[in-house]
């Protein structure tokens with residue numbers, strides 16, 4: 368098979384044409400795998416195209432390519448050159464933003480407006496943010512007791528990135544930008560459910576002029592490619608975003624092979640707390656709505672547990688219900704659509720089974736709870752009330768458009784309830800009382816606490832989990848540290864006769 372024969376032209380439902388290479392991207396070439404995988408359009412349930420599936424042999428090829436690229440020169444490439452390449456890549460992402468956005472929406476089902484306005488711009492922005500960091504990675508000088516010591520940061524080597532399907536381009540950015548900034552090489556394993564935007568991005572990597580092997584993308588299954596990378600002796604680190612069980616499997620693979628570093632960005636069950644003294648109730652309603660239903664609820668930090676103080680509870684629920692019922696669900700290529708499908712039949716079934724569990728546990732399914740339409744994997748945005756702390760829908764991550772709304776009396780009670788979770792990724796507080804805002808933010812066990820807004824995330828602030836939501840941080844200089852190791856160099860400056 369030639370590189371050319373792996374190319375396919377796709378036409379999206381709105382008539383847009385885009386070409387993508389479906390091969391494995393190793394050493395700057397698209398090559399065949401051992402098998403193929405079909406990728407499905409979740410809006411219709413129909414096959415879009417098929418991509419190559421790597422086996423152990425191709426995993427090895429990709430890691431070897433990255434290993435050779437690291438020791439063959441990338442490790443010592445100048446900071447300015449790394450920055451130049453990251454900036455050029457960001458420019459190409461912007462040039463081809465329509466291709467990337469259309470592929471993301473076709474494969475994942477998220478609204479085209481979201482792909483255009485959030486996913487693609489945040490990829491370019493993240494590349495630029497870390498381009499700026501390349502020549503600002505410095506150690507310290509430590510001079511004590513007759514010794515002059517200094518520290519230098521060095522890259523780790525080959526990093527493997529295993530990414531999920533809910534926002535592939537965003538996940539690429541979170542991993543590739545700090546990894547390359549720090550001077551590592553990288554092998555990506557894309558999700559088998561959403562390989563297309565990653566493959567388009569891979570062709571931009573090649574066009575940018577990165578040396579062969581610095582960036583590789585392999586499509587394939589978790590139990591073969593994911594396991595293979597986690598257990599590979601030449602991989603120095605795995606950075607993963609996805610589910611907790613897979614996170615555990617990766618840690619196991621790391622511990623049973625070369626004790627590679629592992630950073631994990633797992634799920635959550637994030638609380639969103641609205642106090643009676645909220646400045647603008649309508650804004651809190653809109654914010655809470657976005658917090659859970661954005662991306663069909665398929666967001667690791669989704670605000671899936673809403674707590675509303677008793678004085679405004681009825682008004683909040685009434686407004687939230689009206690907004691939920693007015694949700695525009697359907698074809699993600701139509702401008703008005705807010706909510707697309709769930710990613711797959713398996714995820715659809717999983718979310719529907721949680722709705723069933725909630726009903727059986729005795730919670731009230733107040734709004735929604737049904738399939739939407741006859742084709743694709745659409746689910747009505749769903750509200751549960753009368754939910755008890757020990758119910759599964761209150762404890763487990765559903766990863767769909769399903770929210771619980773609970774009433775609370777006072778601050779102490781709601782903080783205890785909010786923290787009663789194995790997770791700790793996001794949280795939010797709505798109040799006009801600045802002292803309360805700070806008190807509650809300090810008390811919440813979460814990696815990010817937002818006040819008077821949900822979903823405030825940016826390149827320059829660390830993001831990651833407390834408790835079982837993960838290990839390590841993405842975004843900001845804290846992310847950079849996840850891709851560096853520190854060396855101490857000590858010089859004896861005492862003369863021999865001292």
Ligand code: NAD
Nearest residue numbers: 530531557558589590593594609610613616633634667766
């Ligand atoms: P998953 O964790 O199985 O998949 C994520 C990635 O891990 C994919 O690329 C997959 O191929 C890979 N993988 C699977 N098994 C592996 C293994 N043994 N070793 C290494 N890699 C492996 O997630 P899923 O099954 O697609 O989704 C299930 C649940 O995960 C969701 O319902 C949700 O709760 C959670 N999830 C969270 C996020 C997030 O952003 N934190 C993203 C996706 C899914």
Ligand code: MN
Nearest residue numbers: 406407474560
């Ligand atoms: Mn797909």
